[in-house]
Structures are given as C-alpha cells and as structure tokens.
Amino acid sequence: MTAADVTSVVENTAAAAGIVDIAHVVENLERGGLERMVIDLIGAQHAAGHRCRVACLFEPGALAHELASQGIEVHACRKRSGFDPGAVARLRAWLRAVPGAVVHTHNANAHYHTVAAGIGLPLAKVINTRHGMGASQPRSRGEWLYRRTMRRTDIVAAVCEAARARFAQQGVRPRKQLLAVPNGIRVEDFSCASGERRAALRNVLGLAPGVRIIGTVGRLNPVKDQATLLRAFARVHAESADTALVLVGDGALRAALEAQSTALGIGDAVRLLGDRSDVRQLLQGFDMFVLSSLSEGYSMALLEACASGLPIVATDVGGNREIVVDGRNGFVAAPADEQALAEAMAALLREPARAVQMGQAGRDWALREASIATMAARYDVLYRDVGR
Numbered sequence: 001m002t003a004a005d006v007t008s009v010v011e012n013t014a015a016a017a018g019i020v021d022i023a024h025v026v027e028n029l030e031r032g033g034l035e036r037m038v039i040d041l042i043g044a045q046h047a048a049g050h051r052c053r054v055a056c057l058f059e060p061g062a063l064a065h066e067l068a069s070q071g072i073e074v075h076a077c078r079k080r081s082g083f084d085p086g087a088v089a090r091l092r093a094w095l096r097a098v099p100g101a102v103v104h105t106h107n108a109n110a111h112y113h114t115v116a117a118g119i120g121l122p123l124a125k126v127i128n129t130r131h132g133m134g135a136s137q138p139r140s141r142g143e144w145l146y147r148r149t150m151r152r153t154d155i156v157a158a159v160c161e162a163a164r165a166r167f168a169q170q171g172v173r174p175r176k177q178l179l180a181v182p183n184g185i186r187v188e189d190f191s192c193a194s195g196e197r198r199a200a201l202r203n204v205l206g207l208a209p210g211v212r213i214i215g216t217v218g219r220l221n222p223v224k225d226q227a228t229l230l231r232a233f234a235r236v237h238a239e240s241a242d243t244a245l246v247l248v249g250d251g252a253l254r255a256a257l258e259a260q261s262t263a264l265g266i267g268d269a270v271r272l273l274g275d276r277s278d279v280r281q282l283l284q285g286f287d288m289f290v291l292s293s294l295s296e297g298y299s300m301a302l303l304e305a306c307a308s309g310l311p312i313v314a315t316d317v318g319g320n321r322e323i324v325v326d327g328r329n330g331f332v333a334a335p336a337d338e339q340a341l342a343e344a345m346a347a348l349l350r351e352p353a354r355a356v357q358m359g360q361a362g363r364d365w366a367l368r369e370a371s372i373a374t375m376a377a378r379y380d381v382l383y384r385d386v387g388r
Contacts (some may be wrong), residue, residue: 019050020045020050020051020102020380021098021100022053022383023052023101023102024042024053024104025054025056025091025104025105025106025110025111026038026055026056026105026106027056027057028056028060029054029056029064029067031062034107034131035061036300037131037184037375038054038106040185040372041375042072043067044372044375046072048376048380053073053074054067054072054073055074055076056074057091059076077090078090088113088117095117095121095123096121099121099123101124102127103123103127104127104379104383105127106128106129107130108130108134108142109142111149112149115149116149118152119152125154125155126154127153127154127157127382127383128156128174130158130159132159133162133296133297134170143170146172151175153174155174155382156177156178156179157179157379158179158181159181160182160298160319160322161322163180163297163318163319164178164179164180181379182298182375183375184303184372184375185300185304185307186371187307187370187372190280190283190304190307192284193284193285193310197281198284198286198287200285201282201284201285201286202285205246205271210242211242212240212242212287213245213246213285213287214245214345215247215248215286215287215288215289216245216246216248216249216290216301217248217279217289217304218248218291219251220249220253221252222253224249225294225315226292227260228341229292229341230257230260230261230266230270231264231338232292232339233245233266234264235339236346237269239346245271246271246282247271247272248274250275254274257272280304284308286305286308287310287348287355288313288349288355289301289305289310289330290312290341291313292335293318293320295317296315296319297318297319298322298323299314299319305362306323307363307366307370308363309359309363311348311355311359311362312329312330312331312358312362313330313331313348314331314333315333316333316334317335320332323370324362328358329358329359329362329365330358331344331348
C-alpha cells in the first residue's frame, strides 16, 4: 500500500466515523524532529477533516506559522522557568474551551502540565507520545511527576518497541495501554538515490568520477559516535580507495573530528558539510547510509535514508533494528565496534547489485510503514477505539 493509498483510507475512515476534536500539547514548535513530526501529523489529521488545535507550553516557536497558515489554532501558554501557575491556568482555560476533545500530549513536560491543568475537565481521553528513549535520569523530579500522571492517562505511545519495553521497565503504566506507534515522515518528498545525483554530488565535493560515497546525517556529538565511524571508514578506505565519507551536520566535535581524519590519513577522503537545508538532495547522492550512534530512539535519519532508497549500516541500539532488518535493507552492527562497522560497509561495497536491492527494499518498507499517513491512521485508531 502506498502513502497515497493510506491517506485515502484515513480520509474515508474520518468521513465514515465522524470528525474528532484533537487538542495537541507540545513544549513549543521550534525546529526539531519532534516538532516536525507533530506538525506533519496535525496536517494529515486536518486534511482528513478532524478539528485540530495546538497549545505550546512555552512560546509558539519558529514553525508555528506552518499550522497557522492552514487555519489551525496555535495557542501559547508562555510558561516561565520553574513552576508557573499562570501558565497552568492559561492551559486550563484553553482545555476548558475544547470539552470532549481527545488531548494528545508530546513528551513528559507537556504531559504532566496538561494533566494537572485538566483535572476535573470533561476530556474524552488523554494520550501521550514519548519521543525517543525517554529521560537519561529516570529518577528525576520530572520523571516522578510524569509517572504520577499515569492514573489520568489513557494511553502512552512510545515511538518504537525498544522504547515501549524500556518505559514498562521504568514503571510507566497508563490506565489503558502502553504501546508503540512509530513516527512517520513525508516519504513522498524523497526521491531515490541515482547515478546522476551521485555524479553531481561528487562534482560538487571535488571527488573523482566513480568514487562511492558513504554518508551520514546527525549532530556531531559523542552520542552519534562519529569518531568510531571515522576509524571504521579508515579500514574501508585502506581496502577500497575509491570511497569517500560525507558527514552532514554540525556540533561541538567538528574540530576534533577534522583533526582525527587528518591523523588517520583519510582527510582527503572525508567531507564535513555542516548543517544543511538540502539533506534530501544530498541523500540522493550517497551510495550507502551509515548511523554509528551509541543511543537512538526511532531515528528519523534512518527513515529518511530508507525513503531515499539507500542501503544502510546502523548500530544495534534503540529502535534501529526495527527500521533496518539485518540482511534485508542493510546490516546492523554492534555499537562502538569499528571492525563490525567496517565489515558491514565493506560487504555493501563488495556487492553493489545486492546493495541496490537492499535500498529498494528499504524504500518499499518506508512507503508501507513509515509515512505520515500510516502514522496518522494508527493514531486515528487510538483516538476512536480506546475509551476511558
């Protein structure tokens, strides 16, 4: 089933079952993966005929105009740091104006503020999505407050099975269900990698014709572990000189990674491109995608690589294995293991025809399972079928 097919199913379901009032609550709508997912989800729900509105706990954020331009209300509670009873009162007044709505909160802070503000109000049901793998300090005050809200929470949706299992272990137990609802992306906005795009990217980067580009996208920080990726690439490059490594993203480790590339003798084959607004186009020029993270939730970067028809090498952390099926659309390697990472990359380089097949398998999977329409359809079921 294509993304267009799923969109049709969602629209037909909405028409048949009636319109749902949906009140989303987020911290803000600044630029970020969570915020992008929320905006895309709301856009799909709005297109399906649901009545959607959004409250931002803090300021609206740079992306709020995307919803406002569609006629979707964006309300700012303008919370100050620390406990702010005024912001809670403003959120309560906003919730009181949407009686009977499904309230869908995103992450812990927005959730426990919403539950506190909604005590005694006639809310149809309360659903929370926890993005990523949750807090790094599960015993923190914020996590304690979050767990205290579970008696007033119908559903908690984790973004992958690995996260759902972790939350269950940490004692996150809502009134009805704790389940996984994977995030989606605009798969239809991505085109598959091609020889033409690879040639164009090689030309832009000053690489020789025929050089195969291994690419990655992510912040340059310790969690993404590009240091291990550089060491693994040095092994690959020693065997296959017609390779280059492209890192898209910026961060505190940029200078250190540049120095490491030089020290490894691969400086001429490594390109650090910094933050870019043309990631979709860059992906079309890669031969494979590699993610070397030490920790992940449900990686949007991997979804985008799948949508671009790229074979993938990813570390076995978080929900990565739920996106990359070892041997089908790529390979999964142990984290912080440069040899395992190098062997997986080399395997794709040795079998280019198989790599192409893997990339197409990833694209097919993304169209079925990772679109905004698919995600919206899954949430639509939760909104309608799980009562209080």
